[in-house]
Every structure is written in C-alpha cells, then in structure tokens.
Amino acid sequence: MISQNTIQQILSRIDIVDVVGEFVKLKKRGASYLGLCPFHNEKTPSFTVSPAKEIYKCFGCGKSGNSISFVMEHEKYTYVDALKWLAKKYNIEIEETFATDEQRQQQQSAESLFIINAFAQQYFSRILFDTDEGQDIGLSYLKERGFREDTIRKFQLGYSPEQRDAFTREAMGKQFNPDLLVKSGLVALRNEQYVDNYRGRVIFPVHNHSGKVLGFGARILRSSDKAPKYINTPENEIYIKSKILYGSYQARQSIDKADECLLVEGYTDVVSLHQAGIENVVASGGTSLTPDQLRLVKKYTKNLTIIYDGDAAGVKAALRGLDLALEEGLQVKLVLIPDKEDPDSYVNKVGASAFNQFIQRNKKDFILFQLEVALKDAGSDSAKKAEVVTRMAETIARINKAEDFTKQQDYIKQCSEILKIDEAGMHALVNKFIRD
Numbered sequence: 001m002i003s004q005n006t007i008q009q010i011l012s013r014i015d016i017v018d019v020v021g022e023f024v025k026l027k028k029r030g031a032s033y034l035g036l037c038p039f040h041n042e043k044t045p046s047f048t049v050s051p052a053k054e055i056y057k058c059f060g061c062g063k064s065g066n067s068i069s070f071v072m073e074h075e076k077y078t079y080v081d082a083l084k085w086l087a088k089k090y091n092i093e094i095e096e097t098f099a100t101d102e103q104r105q106q107q108q109s110a111e112s113l114f115i116i117n118a119f120a121q122q123y124f125s126r127i128l129f130d131t132d133e134g135q136d137i138g139l140s141y142l143k144e145r146g147f148r149e150d151t152i153r154k155f156q157l158g159y160s161p162e163q164r165d166a167f168t169r170e171a172m173g174k175q176f177n178p179d180l181l182v183k184s185g186l187v188a189l190r191n192e193q194y195v196d197n198y199r200g201r202v203i204f205p206v207h208n209h210s211g212k213v214l215g216f217g218a219r220i221l222r223s224s225d226k227a228p229k230y231i232n233t234p235e236n237e238i239y240i241k242s243k244i245l246y247g248s249y250q251a252r253q254s255i256d257k258a259d260e261c262l263l264v265e266g267y268t269d270v271v272s273l274h275q276a277g278i279e280n281v282v283a284s285g286g287t288s289l290t291p292d293q294l295r296l297v298k299k300y301t302k303n304l305t306i307i308y309d310g311d312a313a314g315v316k317a318a319l320r321g322l323d324l325a326l327e328e329g330l331q332v333k334l335v336l337i338p339d340k341e342d343p344d345s346y347v348n349k350v351g352a353s354a355f356n357q358f359i360q361r362n363k364k365d366f367i368l369f370q371l372e373v374a375l376k377d378a379g380s381d382s383a384k385k386a387e388v389v390t391r392m393a394e395t396i397a398r399i400n401k402a403e404d405f406t407k408q409q410d411y412i413k414q415c416s417e418i419l420k421i422d423e424a425g426m427h428a429l430v431n432k433f434i435r436d
C-alpha cells in the first residue's frame with residue numbers, strides 16, 4: 001500500500017488546473033477555468049475547474065470531483081493507480097507500507113460484514129421455520145420444489161418476510177452500523193428510510209469454503225416481469241463474485257473423495273443434486289468461469305465436469321473461456337443435459353443413479369467436444385475448416401505442458417485423425433503457438 005506520508009505529499013503538490021490540463025484544453029474565465037467536457041459530447045464548453053476550491057464541475061452532464069477522482073474517471077484508474085499516476089507526474093517517490101489505515105479499515109469492514117451476515121442468516125432461518133408467514137409462504141414454497149427439511153437446514157436456507165423493515169429493525173436493535181448494513185446488501189436506503197432489500201423472498205446464503213456467509217441470493221417466489229428472479233449481494237469487501245463458487249463448503253469433502261468437481265449454473269441445481277446424493281457439485285453463478293473460480297476448483301481436484309443446460313449458442317460462448325482451464329492444468333469434461341431440462345429438474349425426473357449414469361456416459365472431453373462443434377459449424381467450407389485447424393492448434397498449445405506433456409501429444413494425435421490432417425503438420429502448428 002502507498003503510505004499516508006506519500007499520499008499527503010501528493011495531495012499537497014496537486015494543482016487541479018495542471019492535472020485536468022493534461023487532458024482538457026482550459027481557458028481562464030475570471031477565477032475559474034473553462035473547457036470542453038471530456039465526459040460528454042459538447043460543442044460549447046460547460047466544464048469548469050476551480051483552482052481555489054480544487055474541484056471540477058460540468059454543468060452539462062453534472063460530473064464533478066477533485067484531481068484524484070478526475071484521473072480515476074478519465075483514465076479508468078483505481079484510487080491507488082490514480083495516486084501512482086499523480087506521484088509520477090510530480091516526481092514523488094512512492095513509499096509503501098504494509099497495513100495502512102485504509103487497509104485496517106477494510107479488514108474491519110470485512111469482519112463486521114461477516115458478523116452481520118451470520119446474524120442475518122440465523123434471522124432468515126428462524127423466520128422460515130418458526131413464524132406463520134415463514135412456514136406458510138417460504139417453507140411451503142421450498143417443499144413444493146421438493147426440498148426436504150434436512151436439505152433446507154444443511155444449506156441454511158431462509159425466508160425474508162414481506163414487512164418492509166422487519167430485518168432492518170431487528171438489526172438496528174442490535175446496534176449494527178447502518179452504513180455496513182447497506183454495504184451488506186441486506187438493507188437499502190429508500191426515501192431516506194432504511195428498509196429490507198429481500199422482502200418476501202427465500203434466501204440462499206452463499207458460504208465461503210470454511211462455511212462463513214459471504215452474502216445471499218434472494219429468490220422471488222412468484223414469477224413477475226417487474227422484479228428480478230434473484231437479488232444478489234452487491235460486491236463488497238467479502239462478496240467478490242468472481243471468486244465465489246456456490247456450494248463449495250458443502251461439497252468440498254465429496255469433491256475430494258470423488259476427485260471430480262461437477263459444475264452447474266444455479267443455486268437450486270446444487271441443492272437438488274445434493275439432496276439426491278450427488279454432493280461433489282458447485283455453481284459458478286453464470287455460464288462462464290473466472291480464473292479465480294478455476295483456481296478454487298484446482299485446490300480440490302484437477303477433474304472438472306461442467307454440466308450445461310443451455311442451447312448450442314450458449315454452450316459455444318461458454319467454451320471460449322475454458323482455454324484458461326487448460327492453462328491451469330485442469331482436465332475439463334462437458335455434459336449437455338437433455339433438451340428443456342436443467343440439472344435440478346432432470347435429477348428430480350430420473351433420480352440420482354440415472355442422473356449419475358447419464359453424466360458418466362455422456363461427458364465429453366472439452367477439446368474434442370469443441371472440435372466436434374466447430375466441425376459441424378464449418379460443414380464442407382474448406383476455409384472454415386482451415387480455421388478450425390488453427391483454432392484447435394491454439395487450444396492444444398495452451399495445455400500446461402510442464403504438467404501434461406503426454407496429454408498434449410495425445411490431443412495432437414486425436415485431433416489430427418478427426419480433422420484428417422498430417423500429424424506432423426499439426427505438431428508444427430501447435431509448437432508455433434507455444435513459441436508465440
């Protein structure tokens with residue numbers, strides 16, 4: 001982190017006219033400067049800079065702030081990167097420290113958010129099981145979906161009542177900080193009043209791998225075109241979507257035992273499969289996987305089986321991000337769930353053993369699957385076929401060679417056969433991509 005001392009030095013040296021002037025041509029007008037706004041399109045200048053107040057303001061689009069926020073906004077920098085840019089501009093040497101006040105504060109916020117989430121999780125569970133509204137609406141909905149009570153308790157599902165501020169009152173009564181409650185996403189500030197954010201919804205707590213609650217997914221009970229199906233915790237110090245795999249806490253031992261991780265899309269898919277006895281399953285919360293999520297999987301196993309229920313176009317889009325998994329040294333397999341079913345509905349329809357059998361029989365190697373899809377697309381078009389060859393070579397080149405040399409050789413052989421091309425040629429092409 002940048003030390004407070006350095007930050008002070010930067011702040012004392014900043015000249016806002018000088019900083020903004022790097023990007024905007026400014027003309028002096030009385031005590032201020034005027035220029036064309038860099039944040040919206042305009043022909044007559046309405047962007048003003050006040051050196052006395054050390055702020056800028058645009059009377060066209062309303063953007064305003066100080067030197068640091070200008071650099072952040074204009075260059076799309078983080079706060080720290082903006083400071084670094086300014087330090088460079090003013091030849092200030094950056095002094096780094098370990099824990100700054102800012103970091104300590106972040107750490108404190110994170111700890112408080114964990115406490116708030118734990119409190120909220122217990123509250124929502126209590127409402128679900130111990131109140132009339134919870135039982136009549138929340139619990140009956142979950143049971144209708146086929147969830148047993150032991151499953152509901154295992155995943156710590158809950159219910160948030162309809163009353164506009166039921167949770168808010170409870171939390172405020174316990175002296176929780178309103179700003180942190182808003183940050184947690186549990187409470188919202190509307191018309192200057194604190195109200196509950198997840199009213200009349202069933203609650204899926206999202207745990208980290210050690211069982212602490214990072215945030216929540218709140219699902220609507222009746223379909224409505226106005227309201228979103230799920231409201232999720234906003235990004236904060238502990239809820240970082242790109243680093244979360246739903247169900248990893250409940251699944252980790254089974255993943256370890258099976259030496260395979262099944263990946264599905266949604267919360268209910270995970271819960272249903274668990275209930276059916278298929279416990280080595282997590283959800284990414286979307287169709288694509290982030291590098292952090294892949295690394296999380298790799299902590300438990302190298303074998304990742306992705307269960308898709310999307311249409312062909314969706315699957316193709318998802319495939320693109322998976323080259324990353326190869327670099328991480330993961331063995332990726334894919335399964336497509338039969339038409340119009342998702343893992344949740346399919347396991348309920350056919351039962352656990354048939355579901356398992358289906359997965360084991362139909363899972364396909366990611367690279368060969370990709371080849372199959374691409375070849376089908378190319379048809380008899382020879383230019384497109386050549387593209388497929390190049391694309392496959394590129395993918396194979398990304399296999400982590402240090403970890404999987406023989407695997408790479410195998411793929412070159414198999415793909416050459418399927419593509420009906422010379423194996424040595426494929427070899428050369430792959431090596432070319434490795435060098436690049």
Ligand SMILES: [Zn+2]
Nearest residue numbers: 037040058061
């Ligand atoms: Zn503007």
